[in-house]
Amino acid sequence: MAVDVCVLGTGLTESLVAAAFARFGRRLLHLDASSAYGGCWRSLSLAEFVHWAGGSTNFETPVSKVSGGDFRSLPPEAWKAIHRRCTKAPLGAEIFRPRQEHDFEEEPETPLQDEALASGEIALRLAPHVQYGCFVDRSFEWDPFDKLSDVELCKEKRSLLKSPTSFSLDIVPRLLFGRSDSVDVLVESGVARYLEFQGLKSARVLTPEGLFAVPLTKSEIFQDAHLSKPEKRTLMRFITSIQPFVGSLSFQSAAQLGVDQVRKVKGPTELDSSVLGVDLQEPWHRFLEKQQLSQRLQEFITYSICLWDWSPPGSSSKSTSYPWPELSCGEALRRLGSFVSSLGMYGRGTSMPLLYPMYGVAEIAQGFTRMSALHRGTYALRTRPTHLLAKKDEHQGWQMTGVVTHRGEVIRASTVIGSCDHITQDGAFEQGSDSTACRRATVLLDRPLLGEDGVNLCVVPPSSFAPPLQNVVQVLQLDWSTGTCPRGYYVHHLSQAWIGGAPDGAFVDIDKVLESLLARCEEATCLFRCRYIHKPRPIQRWGTEDSPMRDCSAAGSLAVVADPSAVPQLVVSDEVDEARQIFLACPAAAGAHADDFLRKPEHVAEEERGGVMEELELFNEQMQETKQADTEKLCAGEPQ
Structure with a gap:
């Protein structure tokens, strides 16, 4: 089989690249060793999530406790029905073990x-495929705070696991x-048509108060009951001073905006920040x-608002051997602009500065795979690469020539793109033990911890606790x-950025x-807690400096x-770039x-241009009718 591009892995970035090549008219083959799309960006069902985290989906609860007594004393029809739930134990055993x-x-x-x-x-031999390789030290606990009895926990697990599609956990x-x-x-490519989003309802801060x-x-x-009057005046003065850089629908009137609201408000990087008269390299906390x-x-x-992941110097009890990155004015204004310019962009008021898919x-990622398939991209799951093929050219040096799958299939391709899970030269030693990482925890509760339903975000500064936290959470x-859990349950993702190794007590x-x-x-019950460390790996996946893979990477064919x-913890970062x-x-x-x-297809662009012209013509007609009606009213009001 011969193609122009072979993509290995179906994560977000890989799917973006695959869609771009397919739309550009290149022959594309997209492979993944897994049985599902998503790679390290995958969303898992509850059973898959528990299995991935190392937990158990077995109920392992005595049947006698579930039935309220020794089940052998029940009528035969009752205890036979109970036993049918068991898949491994012989008749009469007292353990629930559902098959997963x-x-x-x-x-x-x-x-x-x-x-x-x-x-x-x-042929360059690849190391065996490692799924979700950037997540380490995974652990899973049912009922971590021991609030449920064995019987209650058994019933909860059975209820949660009975529907494989009721959870979709990131x-x-x-x-x-x-x-x-x-x-x-998403909008320009048309992939947004495949997706739905929920908007952020509130941003909160946990303080000692x-x-x-x-x-x-x-x-x-002005309506906030927690801010003092001096704080309100100071905050409004600050917002006014940065308004030239962080334009927002929420701080402008309808008269200022006119008809085309989105295009009237400048984005956070469209203005020269020198208008503020500040040193962009100055530390943000000093500013x-x-x-x-x-x-x-x-x-x-x-x-x-800036969603900065690191505490400023001297604000936490962290070791001085791991200094956090310092936020500059330039970076802070860019982040501030991203947040504030998104207010009111979709939905009303402040309901949607951030969107959750x-x-x-x-x-x-799946939306872009659909788009790629529409442009004749070919997909194959459960297909893992075992070798990369390369050949040395007299003028261009080493170049990729193809991929070999575990079935012995040879795929000829001049360009190979793949994830870290799929591309690692056999025998290569991974570096980067001191790279940036993120400590993560996913918990399921039966009550919202942030005060209301919906998508909510809370940040916890180090000063919220005594002694201070090591870093912001x-x-x-x-x-x-959001479609991530059944009604009546709430998924909470907690995260904390870190630099260096994982010391004892990382969580x-x-x-x-x-x-x-x-x-x-107090009425909330934590049904499970999963903790793990998200540690991105280096993209140099070859063993030695003289490896042909290194030369292919430098030339662009690999x-x-x-x-x-790992940082930003909760915001889509540079995947598009x-x-x-x-x-x-x-x-x-x-x-x-x-x-x-x-690139947007020409017929789509033509349709959009036609739609804009129709809207403009309709607007002009409405303006003419309004002007004519005003003229008639004036004429009717003149003295006879």
Whole structure:
């Protein structure tokens, strides 16, 4: 089989690149060793999630306790019905063990035949496929706070696991800014038609005094009962001073906006920030101090609006051997602009500065796979690569020539793109033990911890506890309206960024925040808790510096896609930019321009232009009718 591009892995970035090449008219083959789409961006059912995290889906509860006594004393029809739920134990055993199928049986590998190689071609052996390789130290606990009896826990597990599609749990939860490159690509490419989103309802901060919603508009600031009058005046003065850089629908009147609201408001990177008269390299916390903002307001802005992942110097009890990155004015204004310019972009008021994809972030990747398939891209799951083929050219050096699958199939391709799970040279030693990581926890409760239903975000500054936390903690709450869990349950994702190795007690801060939120909602029950460390791997997947894979990567015929970023913890980051850069650097896209990345089909663009003209003509007609009606009224009011 011969194609132009072979993509290995169906994560978000890989799916973006595949869709771009398919739309560009290239022959595309998209493979994944897994049995489902998504890769490290996948959203799992509850049974899959428990299995992935190392937990048990067995009920393992004595039948005598479930039935209220020794089941042998029940009528035969009753205890036979109970036994039918058991799949392993013989008749009379007192253990529930429901069968759960998670993994498919791996096919044996067919050896590569020498005659399959062309003259001068070499086969580079790949290490065995490792699924979800950037997530380590996984653990899972049912009822971690021992609030349920054995019988109650058995009933809860049976209720939760009975429907395989009732949960869709993200391994890497992500939000999208309403005004961002990611949303623009979704809309421009048409993939947004396959998706639905829920908007963020509130941004909150957990302080020693309580859980407070962050005011985001003028009316919310003036009506906030927790801010003092001096704080309100200072905050409004600060918002006014940065208004030239962070335009927002929420801070402008209808008269200012006119008809085309979205195009009237400038984005966060469209203006020269020098109009503010500030040093963009100055530390952000010093800039805020000069604005005479209180410590509480500084934390509100830095953590809830800028969504900064690191505490400033001297604000936590962290070891000085791991200094956190410092937030500069330039980066803070960019983040502030992204958040504020998204207010009111979709929906009313402040309801949707951030968007969450229905059924999980994996839906975005699947949307691009659908688009690729519409442009004749070919997909094959349960197909793992075992070798990369390369050949040395006299003028261009080493170049990719194909991929070999575990079935011995040889796929000829001049460009190979793959995830870290799929592309690792056999025997390569992974570096990067001191890279940025993210400690994550996913918990399921029967009550919302953030005060209301829907998509809610909470940040916990280090100063919220004594002694201070090692770093800021973020909490994302989801409910049934997002399609991630059944009605009556609430999924909470807690995360904390970290640099360096994982010391003992890596989840102390996350556990402390969870216990504090549970203490404010005493009636809530934590049904399970899963903890793991998200640690992206380096994209240099070859063993030595003289490896042909390294030369192929430098030439663009081989591209390794980065793992989902650990920071930002909860916001889609640079995946679109990464996909665009890979697309433009590959030989298969020779002659392409930046506008060719996921370029809109001409017939779609023509339809949109026609629609705009129709709307403009209708607007002009309405204006003429209004003007004529006003003229008639004036004439009718003149004296006879």
